[in-house]
Amino acid sequence: MKNILNLIFALFISTTVFSQSNIEKDRKAIKSMSGFYEVSFNYVETFASNNTYEFKPRYESHGSEWVLILEDTPTKIVMQHILVLGKNMVMKHWREDWIYEAPTLLKYEKDNKWIKTKASNDEVKGTWVQKVYQVDDSPRYEGRGTWTHVDGKSRWESETDSPLPRREHSKRNDYNVLKRLNRLYSTETGWMFEQDNQKIIRDNGKDILLVREKGLEEFNKIDEKIFDVAKVWWKEQAPFWKVVRNIWEKIYEQNEVIQFQNTINSKALYDHLFPLAQTSIDNKWGEERINKEVFTIIHTYLKEK
Numbered sequence: 001m002k003n004i005l006n007l008i009f010a011l012f013i014s015t016t017v018f019s020q021s022n023i024e025k026d027r028k029a030i031k032s033m034s035g036f037y038e039v040s041f042n043y044v045e046t047f048a049s050n051n052t053y054e055f056k057p058r059y060e061s062h063g064s065e066w067v068l069i070l071e072d073t074p075t076k077i078v079m080q081h082i083l084v085l086g087k088n089m090v091m092k093h094w095r096e097d098w099i100y101e102a103p104t105l106l107k108y109e110k111d112n113k114w115i116k117t118k119a120s121n122d123e124v125k126g127t128w129v130q131k132v133y134q135v136d137d138s139p140r141y142e143g144r145g146t147w148t149h150v151d152g153k154s155r156w157e158s159e160t161d162s163p164l165p166r167r168e169h170s171k172r173n174d175y176n177v178l179k180r181l182n183r184l185y186s187t188e189t190g191w192m193f194e195q196d197n198q199k200i201i202r203d204n205g206k207d208i209l210l211v212r213e214k215g216l217e218e219f220n221k222i223d224e225k226i227f228d229v230a231k232v233w234w235k236e237q238a239p240f241w242k243v244v245r246n247i248w249e250k251i252y253e254q255n256e257v258i259q260f261q262n263t264i265n266s267k268a269l270y271d272h273l274f275p276l277a278q279t280s281i282d283n284k285w286g287e288e289r290i291n292k293e294v295f296t297i298i299h300t301y302l303k304e305k
Contacts, residue, residue: 026147029154036224048211075100102129105142108161113259136270155185193217
């Protein structure tokens, strides 16, 4: 009996140590995506089931991007992307939160509507949810996957639905859901964000494939000296966007369904928040004033139940 108990205890310790070791490898892989990068964005449509479909021109762009860690706990890592264009133009870009064994995630339906879904214990075990947010910290998509680490390389994959990408949402209305197969993996010079996407027409619960798309976003590390202007800019902007994140966090916690309007009077939410951030800096607003102004603007765009 004593030998059996010792064996059970040894197996428990071994499993616990192995699990902790894996988590640390996962965390290291996620955090390694922070840094200073030259980024290339490349997308091309590849296959359409309807032979009358006219393929759209390939999309190519590039920029310099700083990915910084805002929050780092054993089960949550928050990273903000800051885009630098030219010598002096700086813009808050997308944000990603990584949550270990998150019990829920927001599932995109269509028409800027997300529904909170709960997973089983078996489904969440050992997984990380990547929560991706728009430039104004509104929701974009959330995907669940497991990190693997083989031959010194780290890789994570998930499949999830999202709204149209920013490069197309104001230009197209021939589809309404982007079904993403996302892969993130380390490279010799940084990391790759590879996508195999399906542009879907979703109507009455039925999905029709319009066209498939291949996407490659390559992040190659570069000298951080060119980001000096971005560092100064973010130091001023950070308090404002912390308030924005906190307001959205309460909205995510308190609602099972989130739906908001893309534009009001031809203006998106970020059209208000970006200048408001600078106004708050110029006028030295305190947190209470920022909170009041931001709360009002965000809730104007939300479709309250």
